[in-house]
Amino acid sequence: MLADPVLQAGAPEVIVGGAALEADVRWVHVSDSAGVARLLDGGELLLSTGAGWPSAPDALREFARALHHAGVAGIVVELGSGQTGIPDAVAEVCRGAGLALIALTREIKFVSVTEAVHRSLIAAQTDALHERQRLHELFTALSLQGAPADVVVAETARALGAAVVLENLAHEVIAHETLRTPVAEALGQRADADRVPVQARGVRWGTLLALPGPAHPAGRLTVLEQGATALAFGCLADGGDAEWSLLAHRGIIDDLLGARFANPADIAARLASGGFTLSGRLCHGIVARGVESTADLVDRARQAGGAVVAAHGGGDAVALLSLPESAPLTDALVARIAGPTRTVFVGPAADDVLGLLASLRAARDLAASDRAEGGPRVRRVDDRPLERFVASLRDDQRLLAHSERMLAPVVAYDRERRGDLLEVLAALVAHPGNRSAAAAASHLSRSVFYQRLTLIADLLGADLDDGETLAALHLALSARRGAAHT
Template sequence: MAWVLTQTGLALRLRGGATGVGRPIDVVLTTELADPSRWLSGNELVLTTGIRLPDTAPQRAAYLRELDDRGVAGLGFATGLTHPAVPEDLIAVADEIGLPLIEVPLETPFAAIVKAVTARIAELQYDDVVRVSRAQPHLTRAVITGGAHAVARELGRALAATVVIVDTVGDVVACHPAPADVTVLDEIRRAVLPGADAGATTVVLNGAPTTVAHQRIRVGSRSYGELVVIGAQPLSHIDQVLLGHANALLALDFDKPARLADAQRRLNSSALGLVLTATADVQPAWTLLAPVADSHRRIRALSIDSDSREVLPAVGAACADLLEREGYQCFVHAGEVEAVVIVPGGVGIDFAGRLIDGLDAPTRRAVRVGMSGTHVLDDLPTAVQHSARAAAMATRGGAPVEFGAVAGQILLSDNASRKVLATVAEAVLAPLVEYDREQRGGLIEALHAFLEANGQWETAAAELGIHRHTLRNRIRTAERLLDCDLGVARVRAELLLSLLAGGDRRAPVPN
């Protein structure tokens, strides 16, 4: 409106509402309707000759207030036709509500005003395009040379506004001009509460209405914070283009370390996979694995065995997150239904516990976890074998198992070894099984208790709840049927393994 009043060729005169001359104009329209408000959307310069202007002062006041409520830029009132002058009561109301009221003299056609404003709007739009085309290269150079601080500075200059970049918890990353007022920062944090959609809100800062516009800085599902612009006026469409451009540049800049970390994790995984599966020389892969070892070149392996390959992506992501949080290099390799993690030698079994605790319930129920002892880096394949053995002894959804804690169970945890021992058990123990079935002699049970008690008669008899002499008789019968000497340690070991591999072979008690 202020610009229109400066156009001397139009000979316009401001009669009222001087406080509103800063209102923007989007379009100029002419209307002689008694109530045009229903067809108005805001920012219009309304021109009228007053043909259907209400007759009474209260009605004229209501007419002007309706226009103001619709957000028009101003009212141009023609004189010299229907009205010789602008009604004084209309001027008083315009001053009261701050709506610019302009007198249009008879010699100024409405078309001249329309033409002048339309040309000015086109000129400003062109200027905006030029401004954006000049600002975008500055923003691009800024993110390359100065990161977030430089982007905030260039965007603030281009928009003539305050720009603040906050992280995901509301802390200020960059600000222009700096430092931001505490009141401003508090309003920003309220406007960009977690989960708030991008947009603009109007707040009161230092007694004046202020627009706070913000966009989430995001790459995929990863969020880095908010880009916030604080200004006296809402952002125009062209300003929003600049805001979006700056947002994209910041997202790329913030995501750069994450992309590098993802690439490093993929490289580490490939190197670990080569070492575990390759038959040829893979010295370059060993070189990449060196950083995972501690200062004494020691490592430990963690095996996560799953019952479905569908859960491995979640397991791998949980491993990477835990390693990153605890400051370890990420070396994770996933196979068909298992994943292997390599950690420094000083990492304890509690690390595996934290990994399990970090999984969601369905994933946790699908996996079992084992951890090797400490090995030098060159023994990595052995460490992985041991962690796999330990995982085989663990319970799905249960606590992780450490290799050193499964002494006496390792041989039976291997499926191939267990099958061999089960075959031996079926052949060796057959005479005792047959005797128990026919005589109800309890030989299998007696032999098992005797061997588990390391040949201690009293202990074994107490376990079975029989007299030791009864136990001696059963063991002699077993020796006779098996044609062996239970005084030989190797014989006892073979029979105990056969019993363990063969399961419970006690004869059923007949009805």
């Protein structure tokens, strides 16, 4: 209101300002009475000439204290006929109480101020009604569409313009949308957040939190309540919050592999929010083939004293596993956690978030390169030195350039003729001393396999019996698989 042209016409002088100017104005009251405090309900902007104010300093202090106790938003005094200056006693009380005090040095019509404030209040109320209706339509649509919890959380954050976090009853983070706030910073501010319960029919599933942010026309709590209601409908429709845990795990895995975290601290904070710690633990990235549900895997890992974050995709379970240092990940323990009939790919042990991410990527690369039938098996990246080396140089442009340069003729041939030369070459480097086994791995007869090798040698202008050439081709193929998988 101080910036409104109506008040600016009075050449206002701020006697007490600062944080006091942030007070909300609920209404305007015009009075010169010394007993006006008893007529106020709180939140009023008092307009006065001060003509009826007491003159004694002690009485003025008591008058100002009464206004403060009544909850007045601020005092605007027009100097001239009533007061030639703001009494020191009044200014003293207002400074101590943090109560806005403004002097108008020119005469204005108080009725114009009243009209301006009331117009603003009515406009704000109208905006709030429209915004509440928009929010109701938005969250009703999300509920009817069966939107998952992470979508509801994201829409709530966008509506508020502030970070929003969904927790379960154990205070584990299920979903979050931090907008431009770093994840670690946002999760560290949860103690200062506005929060509403996610509940329906007497059952509570969690809490929806909004971190400090801008005011909202409909009220921040109103927005949160709409989001919480949509989440509660989702829980009722799904029969409970079982989907939340799967969602939380999938979100962590997807964000990790999609490199959507700004720094390692964000990764650590997100993992810690789900009860997954790295300090003093043995941690691995693993891929378990043929797992239909990650719930059993998570339960078995916990029974073994471990913490796990797992997601399902493409027929494989992709997981982060944290174990006590006293319980190394033996083949027997792998079989116990993943199931005795599974083939499992295990990344190197890690003790920090970047190492854990590299371990998971290496396990996925190994799984992508190994589609052999048979077995339950435990395959470890540590037993595949070339795979581990390529994983460590995943983002090195020189390695990628080597791969593209060396394989370009074969890649072009396969693309133009829908050929299988890359698969034949992969079988060759996987069985460098046994071309019969390489042919069998390619599902080709030996004669056809040898014809393919002759064509590859001609395209590359290379001797496929030369050990150094085979090593370079093996490196190029591994780098290509890693880049494609990323």
